[in-house]
Amino acid sequence: MDLFLQLLASGVVTGGIYALVAVGFVVVYKSTGVINFATGELMMLGAFFAYTAMTAARAPFAVALLLAVAAAAGLGALVERVVLRPLLGQRAISVIMVTIGLSSVFKGIAQMIWSGEYRSFPPIFPRAPLLLGPVVLPSRQAWPFAIALLAILLVGLGFRFTRTGTAMRATADDQQAAFAMGIDIRRVFSLSWSLAAATAAIAGVVVGTIGGISPQLGAIGLRMFPVVILGGLDSIPGALVGGVAIGILENLAGGYLDPLLPGGGVKEVVPFAALVAILMIRPYGLFGTREVERL
């Protein structure tokens, strides 16, 4: 029973962080209809920004995080303006290919600036683990989890209750109607990329504090597809539920099945097995909008 609770708790914690990464996908998809394959690389750059601020400028963690968020938001807006806007009106597949290209470019740039070497953040969080009854959460997981939840909450509330958020939802829902209502959709696109990049930066820092950073950190982005597909590509609550569900599934499967297999690795496989199942049963996810063909 203790093992189960422990695995469950780790699952929730990992899942919260997955959810934050997923939100980065959702924000861009929601308002622009593009799946951003460079989300993982935006995370990686965000992590390096914060790392550099902490090591080179000796900034405290909170400041470094804010700097990384600001830098990433700027980068997101720049990418939208320079790379994506000229593609406005092109087929989704072209735009998606471009985001794949962007991911390689970002990886290359990171390699050039920071080298491929593996680094870790200086110690950040208090060392005392969090004790919840029989469950022990190492502080280097508990804190990132808290940060991730807070970030998701902020993005979600912003989408729901601010005017800009409303404009974004409206644009996501029906671009031409939003345009006719006087909503500046180019601004909405630009803001969405900023917001997504900022979210990714937080996710990158969070992941980086747990597992260290290198230009390969972005690979985790692709592992988020089970999460975004399960939750629904256009739903923030869906990202949260999908993240936690996959996190728990992964941990339980890993905890119980890995010891039975000589090679282990169940943890990596199970989410994708789930992905295939979801695509067969409910391709628009738990909370996603079901596409209805209209005549």
Added chain:
Amino acid sequence: MGEGPVAAGDDRAILAVERLSLSFGGLAALASVDLRVRAGSITGIIGPNGAGKTSLLNCISGFYRPDHGRVLLDGEDVTRLPADRRAALGIARTFQNVSLFEGMTVLDNVKLGAHARLRSGAVSSMLRLPWAVREELRLREEVEREVFDFLEMEHLRRRTVGSLSYGLQKRVDLARALAMRPRLLLLDEPVAGMNEEETEDMARFILDVQEERGITVVLIEHDMGVVMDLCQRVVALSFGEKIAEGTPDQIQRDPEVVRAYLGEAA
């Protein structure tokens, strides 16, 4: 053409379209179309399918950019402005196939129409600062009075748009456009797909919009009964050209119009 051009110094033209041309890859959708719309009038645009009616509307609302020609709103050249800026200047439109924010409630849809008129920024509205809250409340009250009461849809407020009948969805589309407090309202086939009762309701609302609000209306419609009942002036298009303009009576008797609709044999 049935009648001479509108004399200079006649009633103010709120909308003037001058020699507007638009082509899609060599196919002319509009060929040098002129149009003057008097403030406070209802003008109908008719024509067979593919005549360029919606293209004309899209050029006026800013969805298409014409190859040649100008669009003037109250004398101001808006040809180069994108749709969102034109919306802010007072051009509202509805869509042929309703184009509503489906996941949202009727109230949210209508409030979005008023969105562009709000002044408080993202930060103050998020922090619920007093003036932002006040503005929001004022907007809410105004929308209630000017839109929900006016279009008799108080009972629909909380409904999700997707759950409404097609006729009601078209009414929400109109409501959202009215919430923009437009000077000029463009309606793309406002009664298409409606049953008789819904059509009558919609026609009455359009008349009310003009008479009680003084909003200038330009509408595209295939239902000739509606066009003849509502419009003071009718413009007929065929293959991107204006073939006739006049009162509904003149248009009905115009040989060019009859030929465009019935083919050469007539």
